[in-house]
Amino acid sequence: MPKNFDFIRVSEQDFNVADEYQAMTHANPTDGAVVFFVGLVRDFNQGEKVKELTLEHYPAMTEKSLASIIKQARERWQLGRVRLVHRVGLLNINEQIVFVAVSSKHREDAFSACQFIMDYLKTEAPFWKKEQTTQGDVWVESNAKDTVARERW
């Protein structure tokens, strides 16, 4: 596997954190730091009890958008491998939604890039969540905090 390797997958299939971690560290003796983020379905959001969640996306645009976010992160920090997996379709409570991992020689770079990728993903990548709640189906509203989080970079 090349040193600076981007991996992006958008899929209905669940991911396995152990396998993803293995892919980050296997035969990678130069990167001393790996930072991961996993986002999961919460049981409460915006005050309603969530039963399950459907993730819609814009297939032709999604991977292009994620690749562009990773490219921007690589321009800002010295990164080794980057892996990004995002689920679509029907998800239950506590299921995994998104995995972002970044390896680097420097932990500071790995932390910053992982957080940057999540902040941009939250505000630019074409995914939309619809929650099936005890009060009926509701499209999740975008969060002003996410826009603020993005603006700092």
Place this chain on the structure above:
Amino acid sequence: MPKNFDFIRVSEQDFNVADEYQAMTHANPTDGAVVFFVGLVRDFNQGEKVKELTLEHYPAMTEKSLASIIKQARERWQLGRVRLVHRVGLLNINEQIVFVAVSSKHREDAFSACQFIMDYLKTEAPFWKKEQTTQGDVWVESNAKDTVARERW
């Protein structure tokens, strides 16, 4: 497992990221965000080719120090579970040294707390690395960048 659960282990034994991740997320439907850091032995440090590394610590103080760092993180951010595993003894290239994971309802809190814990661990927890390099055995010098990283909090 209680919601706000701290787990600390200092050991010669390796850790398994999949098991640690499982312990963070199992029966934890409220925390939508999990951030992990893994530190690994690099093949180069401070210009020398590293063959292996020995981690010494101050056993009576180590866990006390780590618990105090986690306590400080909990005072600053709203956190769910925190897990911290640190190896001691002899380690080879690419072996895992440290694992820090933080779960939270909010990804911002999880990222900040994980980074805070690593920054403090790097400057306060009583561990010392001695590298066996092609140029002989050398104690690793502390890094001014780590002190700077800590000062920002």
Place this chain on the structure above:
Amino acid sequence: MINVLFFASLREKMKTDSLQLETIENETIGELKQRIMNSKEDWQGTLANNVLAAVNQEMVGDSATLTDHSEVAFFPPVTGG
């Protein structure tokens, strides 16, 4: 022709996931929004606020201009991750 796609809550509001429209030379995204909203009673106001746009799968502002065969997408603020 240009191909216009709608996603998520906007698709539900529009009651369609796509439209095929004539190309108008140098039309901007802002003008296209107006054209769509004016074309049907039920669509009035649907694209006025809080709608993002992409042309050929890249996010653009209202001043972006369209060319023949552009793929235009309109959607609400994204909520992935």
Place this chain on the structure above:
Amino acid sequence: MINVLFFASLREKMKTDSLQLETIENETIGELKQRIMNSKEDWQGTLANNVLAAVNQEMVGDSATLTDHSEVAFFPPVTGG
């Protein structure tokens, strides 16, 4: 008595991992460092710079005072993680 521990490169420089010393009332960490450095030719300067101290497993500065049965540790800046 107070128990003094040395770790890592400092242990190697001191050529010992611990000392048992008489307690001196109200002695500070700074004064203890001097006392140790003055007690043996080979130890001159060893604790002068870039040495951290802990009393009863908590980091302290040079002005901290010692009581009987304190466990004092001296060590170089830490390099874990």
